[in-house]
Amino acid sequence: MSRQIELAGKSGARYRYTPLEEERFLPPAGANFVIAQMAKEGPQIVFAGETDNLANQTWRAALEKARQTYADAKILTRLNVTRAVREAERVDLIEQYEPPMNRERRATST
Template identity: 30%
Template sequence: MNQVLDIAGASGASYRFRRNQESQELPATAGNVIYVRRDESSWALDCCAEIDSLRGAFRGWKEAQAVHQATDVFIRLNVSRAKRREECLDIVEKHQPPIWTLEADS
């Protein structure tokens, strides 16, 4: 299973996310989070979120698993609020995930 996922935005930019498991300690650093549903040959984006602390990356995980059959959580460190928002909106515009939020920690 790949530990990184490069996901394209509507702008054509590519964003690299790192896979995380719920048991792994996450930094309090701000960033972007995506929940993905993967099988052997493809993946679908279930959630994209901009959060102030990556420690909250699993906040909606149980719902995403139950409702959307999400299989993986990927994070991207990104301290700049403006950049996080820009990247999240770019990804959402291209992939139209069923769950997305800005500032999930507020």
């Protein structure tokens, strides 16, 4: 089993994420995901997102975009069935880490 990585949100809540093995079977479950560069001092979050179905791989487009700038970017996931819980967690992580790709997305959507 992969090593879990704990991320703390702005609220102080802690979330355990697992590195995703991209070629393995993925469950058709709701999940949060972060795209990060792994460093000695811990993961540097570049994007935080959520999906209704991890198996659909809707996260792959964000990962490919991230790898254009961050070649060694990895995806970390956390299963979360309830959309409201996923969204609250995603916002909490964005407020804490201010991922550059989330800032870009906000700037282009306003």
